[in-house]
Amino acid sequence: MKKTFLTIILFIILTPVISFGQYFNEIEKDDLNGNEIVLSKLLEKGPVMISFWATWCSPCKEEMKKMQPIYEKYKDQGFTYLAISQDNQKSVSKVKSFINANKYTFPVIFDLDKKIFENYSGVGIPYSLIIDKNKNIVAKHLGYITGDEVKIEKEIEDALSGNDAQDIKDESK
Numbered sequence: 001m002k003k004t005f006l007t008i009i010l011f012i013i014l015t016p017v018i019s020f021g022q023y024f025n026e027i028e029k030d031d032l033n034g035n036e037i038v039l040s041k042l043l044e045k046g047p048v049m050i051s052f053w054a055t056w057c058s059p060c061k062e063e064m065k066k067m068q069p070i071y072e073k074y075k076d077q078g079f080t081y082l083a084i085s086q087d088n089q090k091s092v093s094k095v096k097s098f099i100n101a102n103k104y105t106f107p108v109i110f111d112l113d114k115k116i117f118e119n120y121s122g123v124g125i126p127y128s129l130i131i132d133k134n135k136n137i138v139a140k141h142l143g144y145i146t147g148d149e150v151k152i153e154k155e156i157e158d159a160l161s162g163n164d165a166q167d168i169k170d171e172s173k
Helices: 002-020 039-045 058-077 093-101 115-119 148-161
Strands: 028-030 036-038 048-053 080-085 108-110 127-131 137-142 169-172
Touching: 028 108, 036 039, 039 048, 039 080, 048 058, 058 080, 058 148, 093 108, 127 148, 137 148
Parallel strands: 048 080, 080 108, 137 169
Antiparallel strands: 028 036, 048 127, 127 137
């Protein structure tokens, strides 16, 4: 009984450490406009927030609506918001019209085989990660509720200023 209890306690304590021990995984894909997106090149300019989403996901769409002005505010400082569609073959045709209708200006790529999602330990959407210039994952968010954008913007500011290394955040819900 004691052994089981200790195992559970160790698992709870070490889980955040393990999840942030996750490594940077390169992404090389064309965006909706045919521009080549290479994650390591984006990171040379500044931090990147990767957000996994789908057209059928209401919280995802709400997050994107809140992230557009944040992206516009910080993009000239090197920040990139990279939206990675988790739509399947049946709904992929809706993505470009959705992005254009909402006048989103951030890059959007597809992950039809879900390999990028798997490489970044995705378990549900919306799922977001902030990666600093040094390729460290400095924040994670699973789910989205109105108001989360305030925390996210602070994490982006920290990543832009280089204050993120000591204060890793996991906001998985």
